[in-house]
Amino acid sequence: MRVLLRLLSPLLGLLVAGVGVLTALEVIVAWVAPTSSPLVVPWPTWQAAVAGLTWSSGTVRGIAIGVAVVGLLVLLVGLVARRHDVTLTEPVPEVTVTTSPRSLARAVGHEVRSHAEVVSASVVASQKKVVVRAGTLDTPEEVRTAVRERVDEVLGRLPLARRPRVSVTVAATKGVK
Amino acid sequence: MSRRSRAAVARSAAGDRTLVVLSGLVLLALGVLVVLLGTGVFGSNRAQRPLFDPVVTGWVTQNADLSRWIAIAAGVVLLVVGLTWAVRSLRPEPRPDVVLSETPGERLTVDHSAIADAVRHDAEAIDGVSRARVRMVGTERRPALRMSLWLVEGTDVRDVWADIDGRVLARARQAFSVDALPTAVRLELDAAASRSPRVQ
Numbered sequence: 399m400r401v402l403l404r405l406l407s408p409l410l411g412l413l414v415a416g417v418g419v420l421t422a423l424e425v426i427v428a429w430v431a432p433t434s435s436p437l438v439v440p441w442p443t444w445q446a447a448v449a450g451l452t453w454s455s456g457t458v459r460g461i462a463i464g465v466a467v468v469g470l471l472v473l474l475v476g477l478v479a480r481r482h483d484v485t486l487t488e489p490v491p492e493v494t495v496t497t498s499p500r501s502l503a504r505a506v507g508h509e510v511r512s513h514a515e516v517v518s519a520s521v522v523a524s525q526k527k528v529v530v531r532a533g534t535l536d537t538p539e540e541v542r543t544a545v546r547e548r549v550d551e552v553l554g555r556l557p558l559a560r561r562p563r564v565s566v567t568v569a570a571t572k573g574v575k
Numbered sequence: 576m577s578r579r580s581r582a583a584v585a586r587s588a589a590g591d592r593t594l595v596v597l598s599g600l601v602l603l604a605l606g607v608l609v610v611l612l613g614t615g616v617f618g619s620n621r622a623q624r625p626l627f628d629p630v631v632t633g634w635v636t637q638n639a640d641l642s643r644w645i646a647i648a649a650g651v652v653l654l655v656v657g658l659t660w661a662v663r664s665l666r667p668e669p670r671p672d673v674v675l676s677e678t679p680g681e682r683l684t685v686d687h688s689a690i691a692d693a694v695r696h697d698a699e700a701i702d703g704v705s706r707a708r709v710r711m712v713g714t715e716r717r718p719a720l721r722m723s724l725w726l727v728e729g730t731d732v733r734d735v736w737a738d739i740d741g742r743v744l745a746r747a748r749q750a751f752s753v754d755a756l757p758t759a760v761r762l763e764l765d766a767a768a769s770r771s772p773r774v775q
């Protein structure tokens with residue numbers, strides 16, 4: 399989502415600048431040289447179209463709903479675009495260590511898959527939570543305990559600033575052992 | 576946690592986020608207000624009034640010159656605000672040089688790429704680090720280091736830390752004769768397979 403924010407922010411800026419320059423230009427041209435007006439924006443046509451409308455007209459409501467929806471989307475882009483770094487404890491003052499959720503998930507995933515009874519695994523990690531889903535041909539309960547131990551071991555090795563909650567689900571996969 | 580090393584983790588998007596959230600709020604509020612106005616929440620009389628309200632158009636015709644100046648000024652303000660916004664958000668993150676000594680008429684600096692290369696070289700020599708990327712961030716007065724390290728599978732993070740602080744950063748601090756060099760380290764865990772074969 400940060401990529402979207404990095405794209406959207408300069409675009410909005412340019413849009414604001416564009417509206418500004420067009421407004422100033424059209425007003426100046428209509429004032430100084432009325433014969434060459436409108437310059438770019440066909441504002442007399444818009445004026446004629448708006449002239450008969452009231453606030454309760456269907457068109458006005460439609461456009462207003464459209465503007466509100468666009469506003470909501472823009473607002474969401476701004477709110478969602480935060481960083482999701484996983485912080486590790488500070489080894490020495492003045493040094494901050496972080497890792498990405500993806501990288502943490504990869505480390506946990508390697509460890510889980512190295513278990514002989516696990517045939518498939520997916521891991522989703524964040525600062526607060528690590529979710530492991532694994533498939534096995536064996537009895538899921540036994541494998542679950544083993545996988546949990548391995549995950550705890552990995553997390554124990556990593557000096558994470560806060561220990562994430564771990565949830566492990568193991569399901570039996572059909573197949574020949 | 577040190578604020579300077581914390582700030583060095585990534586380029587701040589606070590300005591962009593604030594502006595984007597504000598524009599979203601403004602658009603949302605405008606849309607909702609017009610819908611409410613149209614449905615008669617502020618009185619059914621108001622809902623029936625034309626978009627070009629006679630009161631407003633009357634004032635504009637009476638004060639034609641003043642309204643023109645207001646429109647031009649508003650346009651110029653929007654232009655300046657919009658351009659500043661776009662330029663700020665498109666400008667690349669600065670890479671400051673480190674000032675070693677500054678006396679009037681004399682100024683000794685180390686180029687940011689020289690520092691980055693030296694630190695990267697040192698970092699890549701650490702056991703368990705397969706790749707490193709280093710750059711200077713912050714301002715000339717308050718420089719900081721951002722380091723991305725790709726670790727080999729199975730590397731103990733604590734060992735890498737010890738080497739980073741004991742060898743790499745210690746050397747950098749000594750070279751610039753500073754007590755502390757705020758540093759943000761971004762680790763990519765298990766980024767490269769270990770050299771020992773996985774299947775035996």
